[in-house]
Amino acid sequence: MHNRKQVSSTGIGLGEGAERKENERKVLAVLQDYKDAIAIQATASVEVRKGRPAREVSVAEVLSRYLDAKRGTYDPDTKKHKGGVARHEELAQRVFTLLEWWGERTLADVDSVTCAAYVASRVGTPWKTHARLGTGKDGKPARRGHSKPTQKRVVKGGGARRELEDLRAAINLAIKDSLTRDTVSVTLPPKGQERDRWLTRSEAARLLWRAWKKREVQTIASGPRKGETYTMPRRPAWHLARFIVVALRTGTRSGSICGASFVKTPGLPWMELTTDTTVVERVETRVIDGATFERRVQVPTIKRVAIFHRKALGTQEKDNKRAPTVRMPDSLVNHLWRWHHVLGQKFVVEFEGKPVISTKKSFANLVWEEGLGDDVVRHSLRHTAVTWGMQAGVPIWELAGYVGMSVEMIERRYGHHSAKHMEGAREALGRRGGKRKAA
Numbered sequence: 001m002h003n004r005k006q007v008s009s010t011g012i013g014l015g016e017g018a019e020r021k022e023n024e025r026k027v028l029a030v031l032q033d034y035k036d037a038i039a040i041q042a043t044a045s046v047e048v049r050k051g052r053p054a055r056e057v058s059v060a061e062v063l064s065r066y067l068d069a070k071r072g073t074y075d076p077d078t079k080k081h082k083g084g085v086a087r088h089e090e091l092a093q094r095v096f097t098l099l100e101w102w103g104e105r106t107l108a109d110v111d112s113v114t115c116a117a118y119v120a121s122r123v124g125t126p127w128k129t130h131a132r133l134g135t136g137k138d139g140k141p142a143r144r145g146h147s148k149p150t151q152k153r154v155v156k157g158g159g160a161r162r163e164l165e166d167l168r169a170a171i172n173l174a175i176k177d178s179l180t181r182d183t184v185s186v187t188l189p190p191k192g193q194e195r196d197r198w199l200t201r202s203e204a205a206r207l208l209w210r211a212w213k214k215r216e217v218q219t220i221a222s223g224p225r226k227g228e229t230y231t232m233p234r235r236p237a238w239h240l241a242r243f244i245v246v247a248l249r250t251g252t253r254s255g256s257i258c259g260a261s262f263v264k265t266p267g268l269p270w271m272e273l274t275t276d277t278t279v280v281e282r283v284e285t286r287v288i289d290g291a292t293f294e295r296r297v298q299v300p301t302i303k304r305v306a307i308f309h310r311k312a313l314g315t316q317e318k319d320n321k322r323a324p325t326v327r328m329p330d331s332l333v334n335h336l337w338r339w340h341h342v343l344g345q346k347f348v349v350e351f352e353g354k355p356v357i358s359t360k361k362s363f364a365n366l367v368w369e370e371g372l373g374d375d376v377v378r379h380s381l382r383h384t385a386v387t388w389g390m391q392a393g394v395p396i397w398e399l400a401g402y403v404g405m406s407v408e409m410i411e412r413r414y415g416h417h418s419a420k421h422m423e424g425a426r427e428a429l430g431r432r433g434g435k436r437k438a439a
Helices: 017-045 059-069 088-102 112-122 157-176 201-213 238-250 254-259 330-342 360-370 379-391 396-403 407-413 423-430
Strands: 073-075 080-082 217-219 229-231 270-288 291-309
Touching (some): 088 112, 088 157, 112 157, 201 238, 201 360, 238 254, 238 360, 238 379, 291 330
Antiparallel strands (some): 073 080, 217 229, 270 291
């Protein structure tokens, strides 16, 4: 039914019992497809006219134009789009979520009241991706291969804010393209609290040790021993241990580590392994006719070097995610050489000869097994590396350049970890009185 008229038939009967539930699911799927088709037709049938008032520009049209603009250009050689947003499928999912609420509205309806109503409608609703996981026999979402218990995933204020940020960007693009002559403002909810969880050295050692010693556990599915578990000699988390080591030693984002290749490949970060010849000065001692003589000699030494090109080759660096090229610490170079030249790895993080695209789930399982809490995520390793650098007294500008952060960011979020942070103010305010003596 549409506008009180029947426009299509599902061809699905009511049914009874289990069949009725299945038919209801099919009918809802058909209805959703019809709503999506209506939205697509609405955006496709609108004539693109410039300088329209806000009441004549639909939100669906604005979001559709924004989604197409962020897709990028298609490259026939790689059969991929280039120049667009990094995770276009996630952007598309957020846009479809926005269309469910804003699709029949116009830009004139966008104000502080409707934005607040949208946030209220989204907060507390289950994630769509979580709902598609299906349910198990106990009524909980079914997940296979995960040791961490399933939790109810619902939309929070930060998720609704992220969706409204996409709406704001789409409206700003429409205004820039002169689609409307009116000013439209999107009111965002306040930002959530920033993550500041970092690991102590003992916590990092525990996490790394568990990843290295973890063994695969399987459950017998049939026979008289059905339900029993047994431990396999297989080590399923060695790739995760290597990921943790590189993240802690370099403070690199997880995406650059997982995508890094030892072989120079366009479109991927490159871990370059090379050698550097340096001259080392040594003192030689010789005994001639009972007399001891010393002399200084310069000896050329070949040193192993690893240079991490964090930015994917052939791509442009983003302003908000710096990816500087840096030399790896000496404590990490020998590991990298062994992984590539001895073990034959082509990627820094790989499993059974294939690159690991994401360590999100495996890292969450490892953290839960170690009992560190849900506030420890992969990005906590980057926080940890910067915090350790501040505690070691590394100059802020040098640390910022190495990890790819701004000096202002490190001063604001990590400055208090330095022993020299506000030291002059502490000494001045701590004196009992009198003038400071001249040196």
